[in-house]
Amino acid sequence: MSVPVTLTPEELRARQRRNLWIALAIVAFVVLVFAITLAQLGGAVLERPL
Amino acid sequence: MQSADLGSTPSSGPPGPLLPLTGEKGGIASTGDYIALLKPRVMSLVVFTALVGYVAAPGQGDAVLGFAAILAIAIGAGGSGALNMWFDADIDAVMTRTRARPIPSGRVAREEALMLGLTLSALSVVTMQLAAGPLAAALLAFTIFFYAVVYTMWLKRSTPQNIVIGGLAGALPPAIAWAAKTGALSLDAWLLVAIIFFWTPPHFWALSLLQKEDYAAARVPMLPVTSGAQTTRLHIFAYSLLLAPLGFAPVLSGLGGTLYGVLSALGGVAFVALALRVLSSRAGESDAAQNKPARDLFGFSILYLFTLFAALLVERGLGV
Numbered sequence: 398m399s400v401p402v403t404l405t406p407e408e409l410r411a412r413q414r415r416n417l418w419i420a421l422a423i424v425a426f427v428v429l430v431f432a433i434t435l436a437q438l439g440g441a442v443l444e445r446p447l
Numbered sequence: 448m449q450s451a452d453l454g455s456t457p458s459s460g461p462p463g464p465l466l467p468l469t470g471e472k473g474g475i476a477s478t479g480d481y482i483a484l485l486k487p488r489v490m491s492l493v494v495f496t497a498l499v500g501y502v503a504a505p506g507q508g509d510a511v512l513g514f515a516a517i518l519a520i521a522i523g524a525g526g527s528g529a530l531n532m533w534f535d536a537d538i539d540a541v542m543t544r545t546r547a548r549p550i551p552s553g554r555v556a557r558e559e560a561l562m563l564g565l566t567l568s569a570l571s572v573v574t575m576q577l578a579a580g581p582l583a584a585a586l587l588a589f590t591i592f593f594y595a596v597v598y599t600m601w602l603k604r605s606t607p608q609n610i611v612i613g614g615l616a617g618a619l620p621p622a623i624a625w626a627a628k629t630g631a632l633s634l635d636a637w638l639l640v641a642i643i644f645f646w647t648p649p650h651f652w653a654l655s656l657l658q659k660e661d662y663a664a665a666r667v668p669m670l671p672v673t674s675g676a677q678t679t680r681l682h683i684f685a686y687s688l689l690l691a692p693l694g695f696a697p698v699l700s701g702l703g704g705t706l707y708g709v710l711s712a713l714g715g716v717a718f719v720a721l722a723l724r725v726l727s728s729r730a731g732e733s734d735a736a737q738n739k740p741a742r743d744l745f746g747f748s749i750l751y752l753f754t755l756f757a758a759l760l761v762e763r764g765l766g767v
Binding site for chain 2: 426
């Protein structure tokens with residue numbers, strides 16, 4: 398059975414910082430794919446019969 | 448010493464257990480450490496040359512897709528930089544210039560760099576495929592593979608021609624950007640590649656003359672280590688003779704205008720003159736005081752490449 402690891406406050410802050418950057422990177426990638434999709438579809442993407 | 452003598456380096460093959468895998472030795476990694484893994488200085492040169500390739504390519508292009516393509520190239524460069532640091536951690540730990548990097552200093556675990564490099568590399572190719580299609584995506588994937596596998600894992604540790612052949616990876620970004628904009632490649636795109644390709648050897652050999660002992664200690668078969676300073680100086684001069692006319696070639700193909708023509712002609716003459724000064728010096732010999740010509744050429748080589756590409760950016764971007 399593995400021994401639980403207790404992180405120091407500094408290590409916890411570092412982990413939170415890393416998690417924040419990863420979250421921001423994922424959001425940025427989603428936004429980028431959205432923007433690329435719109436650009437590929439062209440300006441008339443919203444003008445279509447529903 | 449011949450390169451074959453270096454074939455049994457402790458650093459050949461997969462990275463050995465010379466460094467901790469957990470990163471516990473040197474404290475907690477900062478955000479800056481992860482950015483350092485992406486080699487931001489190399490990335491900035493890649494982004495700049497890619498931007499020039501994109502702007503110089505014919506056609507209007509879409510701003511969003513162009514931004515996405517350049518971003519994909521930047522991320523790909525960062526990913527391959529992280530893969531390079533993952534594999535080269537043993538060499539980096541020995542060399543003065545690189546021993547403070549995140550992995551050899553113990554702040555980042557080697558596996559983290561591997562995962563970061565693989566993730567960014569994959570994301571960059573996917574992004575490029577979405578933004579610019581298969582040719583640019585394939586070229587980007589090839590470039591990452593060439594840098595991380597062919598250069599880093601094979602050439603760097605096995606031949607003094609490492610930076611000559613491996614230089615292709617650093618030379619391709621303008622062609623990738625060109626392909627991203629036009630969906631094809633032309634003579635002009637390959638000219639941009641050729642300029643960087645033939646610029647790389649004199650640039651890096653000038654640096655390696657200054658850091659010969661470092662490379663020898665790390666058992667990296669750079670030309671000054673395997674063949675001596677005199678041969679290296681001769682190679683630098685020979686490549687400068689190839690580079691100067693090549694730098695002017697875009698004027699003949701119609702890619703470069705008057706500004707580019709003047710700057711590339713003057714820059715080419717200055718490059719050859721500085722390389723001749725290196726050839727007639729004792730740079731790279733045991734006396735470090737003799738290294739100034741190599742240091743000057745190294746500094747000028749950066750200015751030369753930047754000037755040529757900046758001139759193209761101005762001419763093609765502003766239409767002057």
